[in-house]
Each structure stands twice: as C-alpha cells, then as structure tokens.
Amino acid sequence: MKFTNLSRGNEIGSNSYLLECGRTNIVLDSGMHPKRDGLDSTPDFPLLRDRMIDTIFVTHSHLDHVGTLPLLQKEHPEADVYMSPETIDLADALLHNSVNVMRSRAIEEEILEYPLFEHYDVEEESKLWLPARTRNRFSVGRDEDPVTAEFFDAGHILGSVGVRLEHDGKSLFYTGDVHFEDQTISMAADFPRDHVDTLVMETTRGASERRPDYTRSSEITRLIDAIEETLERGGAVLIPVFAMGKTQELLTILHGCKQRGLLRDAPLHMGGLSTKMTTIFDRHAATTRRKNKGFRILREVDLQMRRRRDRSPLRPQAGGIYALSSGMMTEKTTSNQFARGFLKNPKNSIIFVGYADPASPAGAILEADRGDQIQLDHRYPAEPLNCDVHRFDFSGHATREELVHFATDVRPKKVVLVHGDTPALDWFQQTLSRELPDSEILIPQPGQALEL
Incomplete structure (x- = not known):
C-alpha cells in the first residue's frame, strides 16, 4: 500500500488522501477548505491527473470531507463512490447549498473560479453514489487487485463512518472524524479494536486538553x-x-x-x-x-x-x-x-x-x-x-486521550496522522512514539507518498 496526502496543508481543511493498493487506486474523502477560495480551497487533484481512480470513500457529510466531490467525480467519472445512506442525503443538501454560496460569492467578491460546480453537476453525480451500511463487507477496485472494505459507525454526526480496508493480507483503518462518547443523538463510535497494520487517524483535538472534572x-x-x-x-x-x-x-x-x-x-x-x-x-x-x-x-x-x-x-x-x-x-x-x-x-x-x-x-x-x-x-x-x-465543550471529536487509547488497542505497525494543525500533529507524534515504541508514527506532508 502507498498513501499520499492530497490536502494542500497539514491542517483541518480540504481533507483528501490517495491510497494505492497494488493497481487499485482509492481516494479517501474529498473536502473543501472552509477558509480558502477558488481552486485553492480544493485538494491537490492535479496529483491524480494521470491515474485511474477506482473507488472514492466519503466518511461523512461535512464540507471539509465532501465539499469537492462533484469536482473529483467530473475528473474521474470511472470511480465508484461509496458512503452511508445518511451521508448521501446530507451531502446532497450540503453540496446544493454550497453551489448557492459559491454563486453569491462569485458576484459579490468577484471570485472568477466560482462556482467550482453547478447544481446540475450535483444532481448528475449524486445519481452515481452507492450506499453502504455499517458492518457489511464488500469488495471494491480492480478484479486483479480487489480490496475488501467495511464501514463502522464513527459517532461523529449522522451517517459518519470509519473505513477498514484489506488488501493482499494487509489492513488499514481510516477513522475519518470520530467520537468515542455518546452524544445526545449520536451514539459512541462502534469501531473494531483488533489489530491493523496501518492506522490513519484524525488529530483534531491534539492541542486541547480537556479539564479533569469534565462530564x-x-x-x-x-x-x-x-x-x-x-x-x-x-x-x-x-x-x-x-x-x-x-x-x-x-x-x-x-x-x-x-x-x-x-x-x-x-x-x-x-x-x-x-x-x-x-x-x-x-x-x-x-x-x-x-x-x-x-x-x-x-x-x-x-x-x-x-x-x-x-x-x-x-x-x-x-x-x-x-x-x-x-x-x-x-x-x-x-x-x-x-x-x-x-x-x-x-x-x-x-x-x-x-x-x-x-x-x-x-x-x-x-x-x-x-x-x-x-x-x-x-x-x-x-x-x-x-x-x-x-x-461549552460539546465537541463531536474524540479527545486526544481517547484516540491514543484506540491506537494502542489496535497496535498498528504504522500510524499516519491527519486532520489537525501543527501543534495537534506534534502532540500525537510525541505521545504515540512513547506509547507505541515499536510503531512508526508519520505526519504526511502535502503531496508526499508514504510506503505503508
């Protein structure tokens, strides 16, 4: 397996990652950066220009994970797109709203690149989205290099999932955005705790320590x-x-x-x-x-x-x-x-x-x-x-201590840290290097390909 960070920076923004499993190419999420404009708000999709993308997984319907999906689909119409049924409904509504926002900003702020896609693009591309329910294994990719996939409830928002992938005897788990405690509607994440070879993990709250008396x-x-x-x-x-x-x-x-x-x-x-x-x-x-x-x-x-x-x-x-x-x-x-x-x-x-x-x-x-x-x-x-x-603290993201506990449970050979700013990434790298001394803790730089 090979992992490439398609995001344009180490931050919470246009989250998107390329995973190469032999000849099968998979993209994990397709986000839009909420603080950047035009093409600068998109992942570095030119890195995919000479590749055939077989599968796209969307973990949930927040803008920083699904906001550029129509753009990615237009460039790679051959790709199968999987998400939970709930994410399909939410992402459709979010993307149509995003078109309205981009149209308005194109006029008011003279952003010539907007809109990046139109309502008809969302309507046409959404017809190709494939629903996948949690804890149901299915096969994706090329016949000569198949990958087994399985979704698990991530507890972040309605329809959010983590993704487990298996290829050629090796396993990878991508958390997406995760919450390990019950909220008022969302139940705690239902992630497996068995060993994986590679863990790709969010680090949103790495720089934030929750007060000891919190409930x-x-x-x-x-x-x-x-x-x-x-x-x-x-x-x-x-x-x-x-x-x-x-x-x-x-x-x-x-x-x-x-x-x-x-x-x-x-x-x-x-x-x-x-x-x-x-x-x-x-x-x-x-x-x-x-x-x-x-x-x-x-x-x-x-x-x-x-x-x-x-x-x-x-x-x-x-x-x-x-x-x-x-x-x-x-x-x-x-x-x-x-x-x-x-x-x-x-x-x-x-x-x-x-x-x-x-x-x-x-x-x-x-x-x-x-x-x-x-x-x-x-x-x-x-x-x-x-x-x-x-x-008040009603975050939909797991605390840093809960994520460390999850990482030590699954005992990965490699941990790839994503979805966090520099202080958060650094805290996780230092902490996991201490807690998992036999594991390699990696922070992928934008455009960098990591051998897994």
Whole structure:
C-alpha cells in the first residue's frame, strides 16, 4: 500500500488522501477548505491527473470531507463512490447549498473560479453514489487487485463512518472524524479494536486538553444555568451552531431540559440551513443507530419557525433563545447577521458549543474582552462586545486521550496522522512514539507518498 496526502496543508481543511493498493487506486474523502477560495480551497487533484481512480470513500457529510466531490467525480467519472445512506442525503443538501454560496460569492467578491460546480453537476453525480451500511463487507477496485472494505459507525454526526480496508493480507483503518462518547443523538463510535497494520487517524483535538472534572451532564447543567441567568435579567441568547450535527444535538438537549423542568419554556428559534438538515435527521430517526431512536425534532420540539419566503432580518426579542447557523458566524450567514446590534446589549449572552476557528468572527469574539470592538462583517462598522460570552465543550471529536487509547488497542505497525494543525500533529507524534515504541508514527506532508 502507498498513501499520499492530497490536502494542500497539514491542517483541518480540504481533507483528501490517495491510497494505492497494488493497481487499485482509492481516494479517501474529498473536502473543501472552509477558509480558502477558488481552486485553492480544493485538494491537490492535479496529483491524480494521470491515474485511474477506482473507488472514492466519503466518511461523512461535512464540507471539509465532501465539499469537492462533484469536482473529483467530473475528473474521474470511472470511480465508484461509496458512503452511508445518511451521508448521501446530507451531502446532497450540503453540496446544493454550497453551489448557492459559491454563486453569491462569485458576484459579490468577484471570485472568477466560482462556482467550482453547478447544481446540475450535483444532481448528475449524486445519481452515481452507492450506499453502504455499517458492518457489511464488500469488495471494491480492480478484479486483479480487489480490496475488501467495511464501514463502522464513527459517532461523529449522522451517517459518519470509519473505513477498514484489506488488501493482499494487509489492513488499514481510516477513522475519518470520530467520537468515542455518546452524544445526545449520536451514539459512541462502534469501531473494531483488533489489530491493523496501518492506522490513519484524525488529530483534531491534539492541542486541547480537556479539564479533569469534565462530564457531559455537568456541561449541560452549566449551559442551562447560563441560559437561565440571561433570560432572568431580560436578555436574549444567541447560540451559533453548525447546521449539520450541532444544531440537532443542541435542540434535543434544550428540549429534554424543558421536559424535565430544568429550563423555562422560552421561545426557541432555529434559522439558516439548519431546518433543511434537521428534516434529513428526522427522516432517518427510526432507521439509524442512535440515541432517542424515533425522536423527530421538527415534530417534537416547540420551535419558532420562519416562513421560507420571509427575507426580513431576524431581530432578537428579550427572553428568546436563538440557535442559528453558522457555528463560526461566517459573514453573510444567519448568526452573523443576527449578531449585529445583539453584541452591544449587556443583557444578552452569546454561547458557543462547538469549534471556532481563531480567524472567524466567532473566534474573534471568544478572544475578545468586554468592550472590545468586533468586526462581524467587513461591510459594516465594528461594534462593542458588551454582552456575556460563554463557551461549552460539546465537541463531536474524540479527545486526544481517547484516540491514543484506540491506537494502542489496535497496535498498528504504522500510524499516519491527519486532520489537525501543527501543534495537534506534534502532540500525537510525541505521545504515540512513547506509547507505541515499536510503531512508526508519520505526519504526511502535502503531496508526499508514504510506503505503508
């Protein structure tokens, strides 16, 4: 086997990797970098120009893993594309939304390369996606060099999987994004713990140490306390959330707390892309491995929904809770637009429950002190941060300690570290070199081919 990092940097961005198994060529994921523009946001697909790609595996439907799939498929129409049935539905919705975003940015920011693909590309390429359920072995690749594949629930978001591959007596496991603890909807990853020759592992939280007294239940208690304190003083609560995964987890948490009398019956608003994604989560509520099986958010949760044609700005009302996308408050998203004027009111609170890139508006708010000027959108003046700011740990990624434990369980001969920034990668390389002294711990540089 040979592994090549197609990402353009060692970071969380346009995740994509080439795996050569004899004459069978496999691509693992096809992401789009959320902080780069045009072709610079894509993996280094020119590295594949003279190759025939036999199979593409998509581990889940977040933009940094599936955002350039139509582009890859157009360049390699011969490839079979496999993902879970849930990912098929979510990825289809995400990619159509991505076309809309790229079209808008092409006009407003004069990015000539956008859109990288069109709606008809998504429609045509999605017809070729093949569903594969977890814990079902199947064969891919060329007849003379077949590879056995098997998906395992990764516990990250709905439909997320890790992939085990076997070829010529050798095995490889690719974690994708993984979570080893139960969330409110997603159950903990169901990964095998038997030996593999090569482990390709995410490192997202490698630079982040979780506090020793952390429990999910205590984090929920702290979240509800912060909301109640804000509502008690007559303020409103803004919770920027990712439309896919984090929104559904949060809404289920708040609904459960209301049902148990832990949270008052405050108006709960949802906005942005979240509604469409929640519809898909509900569609799979009774057919997937999950907690709260059969629970349908749009039917059970008392939500304040905006009419589809209502284009007027959403305004905060005292006593309301607003779960709005995007989670990083990117310019032109619902949460960013809503925050203008919201931040300067000292009665309000803004609550973060997921990852925020330091360069994003959400990251700027988290790093700021009260009274600092926040530039939410370059088109408008900065405004003072007078409201309370809270952050809680509801990450969908495994802790670094859990990933180390998994790696020591499967006892790989080689560990390939991906999906992390430099401090995270370095922490894992140092720690695993100590915990697995007989294993080779590798950080693949962009474009570098590693013999496995």
